[in-house]
Amino acid sequence: MEAATGVRDIWYLNLLHFAGPIADPDGLLDWVESHRETFIGTITIDECRLIRWDYRVIDGRYDLLPVTLAASTFTQPNLR
Known part of the structure; x- marks a missing residue:
């Protein structure tokens, strides 16, 4: 779905x-x-x-920790 500006106003993941x-x-x-x-x-x-x-051993147990590779903030008002 695209607004009149051609910018998508809905995203799926x-x-x-x-x-x-x-x-x-x-x-x-x-x-x-x-x-x-x-x-x-x-x-x-x-x-x-x-x-x-990232797999790590913490206090003798395996944990999965997220490591951010890239991030983007949505600043366009019509995306909020």
């Missing part, structure tokens, strides 16, 4: 990471298809970050 094998890939695809139109909510953000995850 989808990211899913599986840390192991998927036990039922066909079942997962069926679930995704059946929930494709499910409304989850609306949120307005003013910053976007590109991150990578």
